[in-house]
Amino acid sequence: MIAQAAAETSPGTMLVLVLLSAALTDNILLTRFLGMCPFLSISRQLRSAFGMGLAVIFVTTGTCVLNYLLYVYLLRPLAAYGVPAESLKLILFIVVIAGFVQLMEMLIERISMKLYFSLGIFLPLITVNCAILGASLFMVNHVASKGFGLVQVLLYGFGTGLGWFVAIMLMAGIRHRLKNARIPPALEGAGITLIITGIMAMAFVIFQGMIKI
Amino acid sequence: MPDAPEPITRPGQALLVQFWRENPIFRQVLGICSALAVTNLIFNTALMCAGLIWTTTLSSLTVSVLRDAVPKRVRVMVQVLIIAVYVIVVDIVFRTFFYETHQNIAAYVGLIITNCIVLGRLEAFASKNPPLLSAADGLGAGLGYSLILMCVAAIREVLGFGTVFKNTAWETVVLRGWEPGVYETWWRNWTIMVIPPGAFFVLAIVVWAAKAWALRQEAAAPKEGGS
Numbered sequence: 337m338i339a340q341a342a343a344e345t346s347p348g349t350m351l352v353l354v355l356l357s358a359a360l361t362d363n364i365l366l367t368r369f370l371g372m373c374p375f376l377s378i379s380r381q382l383r384s385a386f387g388m389g390l391a392v393i394f395v396t397t398g399t400c401v402l403n404y405l406l407y408v409y410l411l412r413p414l415a416a417y418g419v420p421a422e423s424l425k426l427i428l429f430i431v432v433i434a435g436f437v438q439l440m441e442m443l444i445e446r447i448s449m450k451l452y453f454s455l456g457i458f459l460p461l462i463t464v465n466c467a468i469l470g471a472s473l474f475m476v477n478h479v480a481s482k483g484f485g486l487v488q489v490l491l492y493g494f495g496t497g498l499g500w501f502v503a504i505m506l507m508a509g510i511r512h513r514l515k516n517a518r519i520p521p522a523l524e525g526a527g528i529t530l531i532i533t534g535i536m537a538m539a540f541v542i543f544q545g546m547i548k549i
Numbered sequence: 550m551p552d553a554p555e556p557i558t559r560p561g562q563a564l565l566v567q568f569w570r571e572n573p574i575f576r577q578v579l580g581i582c583s584a585l586a587v588t589n590l591i592f593n594t595a596l597m598c599a600g601l602i603w604t605t606t607l608s609s610l611t612v613s614v615l616r617d618a619v620p621k622r623v624r625v626m627v628q629v630l631i632i633a634v635y636v637i638v639v640d641i642v643f644r645t646f647f648y649e650t651h652q653n654i655a656a657y658v659g660l661i662i663t664n665c666i667v668l669g670r671l672e673a674f675a676s677k678n679p680p681l682l683s684a685a686d687g688l689g690a691g692l693g694y695s696l697i698l699m700c701v702a703a704i705r706e707v708l709g710f711g712t713v714f715k716n717t718a719w720e721t722v723v724l725r726g727w728e729p730g731v732y733e734t735w736w737r738n739w740t741i742m743v744i745p746p747g748a749f750f751v752l753a754i755v756v757w758a759a760k761a762w763a764l765r766q767e768a769a770a771p772k773e774g775g776s
Contacts, residue, residue: 366745366746367586367745368586368745369581369582369585369586369745369748370582370583370586370660371582372581372582372585373579373580373581373582373665420641422640422644423637423640423641424637425659426633426636426637426640426659426662427630427633427634427637430629430630430633430662430663431630434626434629463625463629464629464663464665464668465663466582466583466660466663466664466665467582468663469659469660469662469663470582470656470660470663473655473656473659473660474656477655477656520757520761521764522757522760522761522764523753523757523760526575526753526756527753527756527757527760528753530749530750530752530753530756531749531750531753533749534746534747534748534749534750534753535746537745537746537749538746541744541745541746
């Protein structure tokens with residue numbers, strides 16, 4: 337559907353569309369339910385939500401680009417020789433993500449301790465954040481169906497991370513206010529968070545009609 | 550989990566604890582990421598659940614067998630790779646036997662790798678316990694997870710489409726929908742159940758109900774020292 341819009345519009349508009357749809361209407365957390373575990377556990381505090389959100393933006397952007405390059409220039413050519421590229425990509429992507437995260441953690445620790453404590457401590461958790469692997473897997477779908485190039489993939493990765501960041505920040509803010517509310521005991525914690533997320537998801541999904549996705 | 554009242558020694562006990570008392574979804578709300586998105590159709594959910602049960606059982610078994618051979622430092626990486634191998638098997642099997650459905654859920658099948666339940670059980674249980682016990686623990690976690698998700702899927706599909714097993718050979722219309730000119734009944738499909746927000750609401754209600762019931766049971770049976 338992005339492809340249709342792109343055919344009628346200029347390349348610049350197309351890039352904006354990719355970014356907006358990844359961040360808002362196709363929000364990876366609210367429409368695809370990825371990254372729910374850290375979302376539910378870390379959104380209790382605004383500070384850590386911010387750190388985690390930034391780390392996710394950073395890692396999705398980086399790993400999407402890396403995985404795109406590996407997929408297009410390594411796996412797809414190999415598929416001609418009978419290598420099961422579609423299955424191998426799962427292992428390849430997760431290894432790339434784990435390696436990238438490890439590398440970033442070490443780099444950040446070297447560069448600045450302050451940055452390490454605001455962002456670095458969330459990095460180990462990110463390897464198993466479904467949103468990161470999800471972004472790469474959906475990126476492959478987009479490459480196949482909509483012909484994403486490197487720039488689009490970069491924006492897609494960034495937009496996906498941004499969408500997750502926005503969602504967790506909103507949630508942390510709401511939960512901060514929720515501390516004074518009286519909630520039925522059985523609904524406390526996960527239950528009420530899920531309901532709030534559902535209402536948030538409705539607000540985001542509404543935009544699907546506006547950004548021709 | 551950490552404050553387990555008594556050590557788990559029998560496989561059957563490990564299975565039951567994971568299935569209900571420490572149910573991964575309504576007790577810990579873990580691992581809903583990879584499957585919640587497909588819960589608007591029962592068949593897709595059943596496939597995802599089968600994949601998850603297979604992965605969590607066998608990777609628990611494997612990790613437990615290898616638990617002394619793997620150095621602590623690379624533990625998580627090895628666990629992820631073991632999971633990835635089993636998920637690839639699932640991916641290939643689904644691609645072969647359920648091609649049409651697989652086209653729609655391919656990305657989510659891959660995401661079983663990062664499912665928090667699988668890794669959580671490996672880290673919390675299988676890396677410290679003998680193989681048979683770990684396999685039972687994994688199986689219990691998988692079944693407990695499937696129980697809740699199948700409930701969610703059943704509610705969403707019946708209310709959202711009025712059918713059971715839509716898009717398969719067993720498709721049955723349970724609630725005949727309202728269509729002007731063709732047939733008109735009292736029933737009108739709920740669009741909200743088909744779109745993503747519906748999953749959040751239904752899951753919240755299922756978790757609420759399960760937790761309320763568990764709380765009431767705990768209140769009714771005063772302290773007996775564990776279970």
